[in-house]
Amino acid sequence: xxxxxxxxxxxxxxxxxxxxxxxxxxxxxxxxxxxxxxxxxxxxxxxxxxxxxxxxxxxxxxxxxxxxxxxxxxxxxxxxxxxxxxxxxxxxxxxxxxxxxxxxxxxxxxxxxxxxxxxxxxxxxxxxxxxxxxxxxxxxxxxxxxxxxxxxxxxxxxxxxxxxxxxxxxxxxxxxxxxxxxxxxxxxxxxxxxxxxxxxxxxxxxxxxxxxxxxxxxxxxxxxxxxxxxxxxxxxxxxxxxxxxxxxxxxxxx
Amino acid sequence: xxxxxxxxxxxxxxxxxxxxxxxxxxxxxxxxxxxxxxxxxxxxxxxxxxxxxxxxxxxxxxxxxxxxxxxxxxxxxxxxxxxxxxxxxxxxxxxxxxxxxxxxxxxxxxxxxxxxxxxxxxxxxxxxxxxxxxxxxxxxxxxxxxxxxxxxxxxxxxxxxxxxxxxxxxxxxxxxxxxxxxxxxxxxxxxxxxxxxxxxxxxxxxxxxxxxxxxxxxxxxxxxxxxxxxxxxxxxxxxxxxxxxxxxxxxxxx
DNA sequence: GACTTGGCTTCCACTGAGTGGAAGGATTGA
DNA sequence: TCAATCCTTCCACTCAGTGGAAGCCAAGTC
Numbered sequence: 124x125x126x127x128x129x130x131x132x133x134x135x136x137x138x139x140x141x142x143x144x145x146x147x148x149x150x151x152x153x154x155x156x157x158x159x160x161x162x163x164x165x166x167x168x169x170x171x172x173x174x175x176x177x178x179x180x181x182x183x184x185x186x187x188x189x190x191x192x193x194x195x196x197x198x199x200x201x202x203x204x205x206x207x208x209x210x211x212x213x214x215x216x217x218x219x220x221x222x223x224x225x226x227x228x229x230x231x232x233x234x235x236x237x238x239x240x241x242x243x244x245x246x247x248x249x250x251x252x253x254x255x256x257x258x259x260x261x262x263x264x265x266x267x268x269x270x271x272x273x274x275x276x277x278x279x280x281x282x283x284x285x286x287x288x289x290x291x292x293x294x295x296x297x298x299x300x301x302x303x304x305x306x307x308x309x310x311x312x313x314x315x316x317x318x319x320x321x322x323x324x325x326x327x328x329x330x331x332x333x334x335x336x337x338x339x340x341x342x343x344x345x346x347x348x349x350x351x352x353x354x355x356x357x358x359x360x361x362x363x364x365x366x367x368x369x370x371x372x373x374x375x376x377x
Numbered sequence: 378x379x380x381x382x383x384x385x386x387x388x389x390x391x392x393x394x395x396x397x398x399x400x401x402x403x404x405x406x407x408x409x410x411x412x413x414x415x416x417x418x419x420x421x422x423x424x425x426x427x428x429x430x431x432x433x434x435x436x437x438x439x440x441x442x443x444x445x446x447x448x449x450x451x452x453x454x455x456x457x458x459x460x461x462x463x464x465x466x467x468x469x470x471x472x473x474x475x476x477x478x479x480x481x482x483x484x485x486x487x488x489x490x491x492x493x494x495x496x497x498x499x500x501x502x503x504x505x506x507x508x509x510x511x512x513x514x515x516x517x518x519x520x521x522x523x524x525x526x527x528x529x530x531x532x533x534x535x536x537x538x539x540x541x542x543x544x545x546x547x548x549x550x551x552x553x554x555x556x557x558x559x560x561x562x563x564x565x566x567x568x569x570x571x572x573x574x575x576x577x578x579x580x581x582x583x584x585x586x587x588x589x590x591x592x593x594x595x596x597x598x599x600x601x602x603x604x605x606x607x608x609x610x611x612x613x614x615x616x617x618x619x620x621x622x623x624x625x626x627x628x629x630x631x
Numbered sequence: 632g633a634c635t636t637g638g639c640t641t642c643c644a645c646t647g648a649g650t651g652g653a654a655g656g657a658t659t660g661a
Numbered sequence: 662t663c664a665a666t667c668c669t670t671c672c673a674c675t676c677a678g679t680g681g682a683a684g685c686c687a688a689g690t691c
Contacts, residue, residue, distance in 0.1 A: 135389035200454020257455040
């Protein structure tokens with residue numbers, strides 16, 4: 124633990140975690156060799172540890188020989204408070220919202236300096252939407268992101284303002300403009316984007332707050348274009364957000 | 378370390394997994410002591426390992442001092458093939474079904490000898506429903522369970538037939554009767570239950586299969602009572618199930 | 632304000648669990 | 662047949678992990 128340069132994580136636990144961490148959206152299935160490489164472990168070591176993980180059910184070995192995340196980890200993940208509270212409570216309201224608007228509906232929370240999509244309802248054919256449950260996206264280019272950013276602590280906002288990456292030609296990258304947008308979000312109670320994240324997709328979003336309490340999440344919808352429908356969409360969103368907020372246990376946050 | 382309490386897992390990896398395994402639906406938040414006890418580890422050992430898990434993000438320590446499952450594990454769980462394929466594809470169809478019936482909608486797969494609920498859509502006020510995403514229930518007492526059982530390998534069926542526990546007064550516990558019901562399920566293409574899992578709730582369910590392939594999941598709805606609505610419900614279910622089946626990649630199963 | 636209780640954190644000498652290089656298999660493909 | 666990948670097993674060495682014990686700290690309790 125002393126500051127000598129060099130020593131990577133060497134505890135067995137960290138090796139196990141390195142193996143688990145090797146999985147991500149782009150690596151859902153890997154051979155042992157790939158897994159070992161990505162985890163930075165010698166093959167033989169990975170072999171032993173992976174064996175234990177499989178025995179326990181954390182990983183599963185497919186017929187093809189590749190390893191994937193197992194059901195037991197899926198179970199475990201469901202126990203995370205990220206969703207158990209918020210998501211379950213919000214679920215029926217999301218359906219209402221979907222029924223009322225037929226647009227893709229999103230429920231998101233802030234995770235550090237990005238937006239984490241906690242739930243999504245999508246129709247069959249819909250606007251190109253990049254987000255999926257578990258996705259993280261930058262805050263400045265999405266409707267829900269702007270809402271959460273508008274209500275985030277100053278240090279988070281500061282960081283985001285210095286990292287306004289351009290994603291489409293319409294992404295807002297001038298701190299000044301974003302700052303005034305956020306002011307408007309706080310004043311009007313909703314945010315919107317137009318093709319700032321992906322072309323052909325616009326969005327409207329509102330905050331979800333415990334009554335009289337802090338903003339804990341954001342609710343948004345994605346549509347091809349907003350036009351004069353905005354008042355209707357905002358109204359629907361706000362009704363749903365109110366409903367969710369009222370149903371939240373007063374403790375939950377993070 | 379020598380044989381104190383039963384079989385302490387001896388590898389470090391197994392100790393780590395024991396800690397993770399200590400979490401379940403009834404134990405979503407635990408103090409270090411509780412965690413150590415449930416994992417069967419000495420406090421000092423648990424302390425060290427839990428520390429590593431927290432550093433990595435597998436667990437989170439709340440302000441109250443209790444540990445809960447962290448976001449990183451939630452992320453990981455989402456990568457499990459249990460849901461990524463099936464659930465995503467089915468999602469829009471489930472909405473349609475919900476919109477058409479306004480009943481609680483279930484998507485389930487077989488996990489060993491029980492039913493695993495992979496997704497659920499519920500309205501605001503609904504029938505008392507025990508199942509939630511991630512729940513496992515006995516196969517013989519639920520609609521989706523009967524469907525999956527009807528299409529399960531013989532050994533699974535055999536096991537289930539010798540373990541027909543009674544849950545409500547209406548649960549089918551006679552192997553003979555269940556066997557003929559399953560025959561009917563295969564013939565008619567749907568299953569139903571009436572208060573066999575919980576009083577005041579009935580259900581209808583149909584199989585989901587890759588076209589010309591095996592049954593991979595079941596789709597069901599729960600309503601207060603079925604009555605003369607059955608043909609309509611079955612029709613709606615079958616349309617949705619067909620749609621899902623057609624959209625499935627031909628490889629996916631288990 | 633002394634005492635108890637329960638849970639958390641740190642310490643450290645000992646030792647066996649974990650390590651990983653190397654060699655041997657099993658497939659696949661040219 | 663040979664070569665390239667990837668997987669599995671082996672084993673002597675050693676350092677990471679262990680866990681009993683002692684000390685902390687806060688919240689009760691008398």
